[in-house]
Amino acid sequence: xxxxxxxxxxxxxxxxxxxxxxxxxxxxxxxxxxxxxxxxxxxxxxxxxxxxxxxxxxxxxxxxxxxxxxxxxxxxxxxxxxxxxxxxxxxxxxxxxxxxxxxxxxxxxxxxxxxxxxxxxxxxxxxxxxxxxxxxxxxxxxxxxxxxxxxxxxxxxxxxxxxxxxxxxxxxxxxxxxxxxxxxxxxxxxxxxxxxxxxxxxxxxxxxxxxxxxxxxxxxxxxxxxxxxxxxxxxxxxxxxxxxxxxxxxxxxxxxxxxxxxxxxxxxxxxxxxxxxxxxxxxxxxxxxxxxxxxxxxxxxxxxxxxxxxxxxx
Ligand code: BMA
Numbered sequence: 001x002x003x004x005x006x007x008x009x010x011x012x013x014x015x016x017x018x019x020x021x022x023x024x025x026x027x028x029x030x031x032x033x034x035x036x037x038x039x040x041x042x043x044x045x046x047x048x049x050x051x052x053x054x055x056x057x058x059x060x061x062x063x064x065x066x067x068x069x070x071x072x073x074x075x076x077x078x079x080x081x082x083x084x085x086x087x088x089x090x091x092x093x094x095x096x097x098x099x100x101x102x103x104x105x106x107x108x109x110x111x112x113x114x115x116x117x118x119x120x121x122x123x124x125x126x127x128x129x130x131x132x133x134x135x136x137x138x139x140x141x142x143x144x145x146x147x148x149x150x151x152x153x154x155x156x157x158x159x160x161x162x163x164x165x166x167x168x169x170x171x172x173x174x175x176x177x178x179x180x181x182x183x184x185x186x187x188x189x190x191x192x193x194x195x196x197x198x199x200x201x202x203x204x205x206x207x208x209x210x211x212x213x214x215x216x217x218x219x220x221x222x223x224x225x226x227x228x229x230x231x232x233x234x235x236x237x238x239x240x241x242x243x244x245x246x247x248x249x250x251x252x253x254x255x256x257x258x259x260x261x262x263x264x265x266x267x268x269x270x271x272x273x274x275x276x277x278x279x280x281x282x283x284x285x286x287x288x289x290x291x292x293x294x295x296x297x298x299x300x301x302x303x304x305x306x307x308x309x310x311x312x313x314x
Contacts, residue, residue, distance in 0.1 A: 011251040011306045012230070012284055012296035017068070019258050019292035021048075026060065026074045028052045031263050033287030036097045036203075036272040037067060038104065044274075045125040047095040047106050048072050049287070051263075057093040059108060061125050067274060067283065068295065079120060079130035086130060092118055096271060098144040098204045100153075105178075107134065107142040107155070114162050117142040117155075119178065132179050138162055141170075141200030141217075145240065146207065152176050154240060156187065156201040156214070164226070168198030170216065172241045185241035190218075191312060194229040194250045197221045202230065202270035203284065206300065211237050211244050213303060215270050215284060218250070228267040229253040230286065232307050245311035251303070252286065252296055262289025275300055 023031045030051045037046035046062040050072070058076035081087045090111035098105045103121050106128070110118025114137030122128045134142060134155065141158040148154070152174040160168055169189035173181045190196050195218025205212035212235040219226050229250040236242035254266040272285040280299040288294045298306075 010249075010253060011303065012298055014256065015068070015295040015297065018256070018294040018296075019288060020068050020295050021070055021072070021293035023262075023291050025070070025072050026050060028074070030055060031291045032072065032293055033290050034094045034269050034271050035062075035285065035287065035293050036095045036106075037062075037064070037274065037285055038097045038099060038272065039067075039274060040104075040125065045097075045104075046070065046072075046272075047077070047097055047108075047125075048293070049093045049095060050076070051093075057091040057111075058089075059092040059095055059106075061128075063125065077128050079128050081130040083130075083132060086112070086133065089130070094141065094269075094271060096143040096204060098146050100144060100146055100148075105144050107144055109140045109142075112137070114138050115140055115160065117157055134175075134178070134181055135173075138165075140165075141168075141202075143201045143204055145212070146204055149238060149240065150174070152183075153178055155181065156205075158198075158200040165198060166221070168200060168219075170199055170201055187235070187241045188233065188243050188246060191246070191248075193248070194218050194220050194227070194253065195231060197226065202286075203273035205235065205240070206273060206275055206282075207237070208300065208304060210304065211235055212240055213300065213307070215251070215273060217269055222266075224266075226266070227254060228269050230268055230270045230284075232303060234304070234307050245307045247307055247310045248312050249306075249310045251298075251306065252284070254289070256288075258292060258294065259288040262291030264290035268294075 035048040062072040095108040117135040174183040233246040269287040
């Protein structure tokens with residue numbers, strides 16, 4: 001740590017061994033960030049965004065016994081695809097993994113005539129199937145809820161543009177079959193401060209009796225460019241486009257050297273959260289400065305309390 005006083009730390013406490021995955025963790029990587037991990041039996045598995053030294057953005061599988069020390073496959077995932085038009089995997093980034101009905105679904109920003117929402121599935125993190133594209137360009141930051149609601153799959157997403165989008169609100173849609181998506185709803189848009197330029201869903205929403213806890217990223221525009229922070233919201237359990245609470249204060253913001261210096265400075269980008277039901281510990285995995293993977297922790301109850309105590313009042 002570079003010297004934040006404990007009292008000045010945001011809600012999420014950085015793991016002292018950060019970054020847990022360095023930029024050079026595979027033989028040809030330029031950077032590894034914005035990656036998703038999940039419990040798998042007694043171990044952990046992950047899908048990692050690995051940008052190689054040609055600066056191609058690809059998805060790699062990874063495994064870990066403790067969620068902290070990771071082995072990342074040196075080669076990208078070879079997706080099986082039954083749709084010939086989609087078989088050419090151009091690029092993929094910022095994956096999220098959702099455990100749903102016994103399978104692991106991966107959503108990511110997919111290259112198909114522009115950034116759009118890719119969807120895939122695996123049961124074992126060894127063989128991966130690439131399904132139909134969920135939403136066409138331009139879109140990013142899609143994440144599936146971990147159970148059906150009203151008997152349908154539900155997905156958060158963030159319409160965008162071809163470039164470094166200077167806007168962005170979170171929307172939600174439903175599907176009966178993971179192919180056709182509709183019943184579109186607006187969830188939330190930008191607000192003042194750290195979330196004034198654009199926002200996007202982060203990890204898979206966590207179900208609590210009080211609602212879905214959604215950790216999301218928010219972006220502000222400074223004189224030097226975008227700054228990516230993290231905040232949290234509580235969404236209605238049955239009508240998850242209804243926002244019950246939403247934090248005015250961030251729960252994490254770039255402050256450490258590894259978050260402020262890298263390929264893209266000043267980025268903390270949460271993508272995965274693992275909740276331990278016995279201890280209530282919540283580990284949040286985030287990309288730092290588009291360069292490496294880091295971890296920060298809290299408890300789910302502290303996060304819920306923080307959301308309620310630091311929410312906008314209107
Ligand atoms: C977004 C995505 C993220 C990245 C962020 C900051 O548009 O590309 O992967 O972390 O910009 O560069």
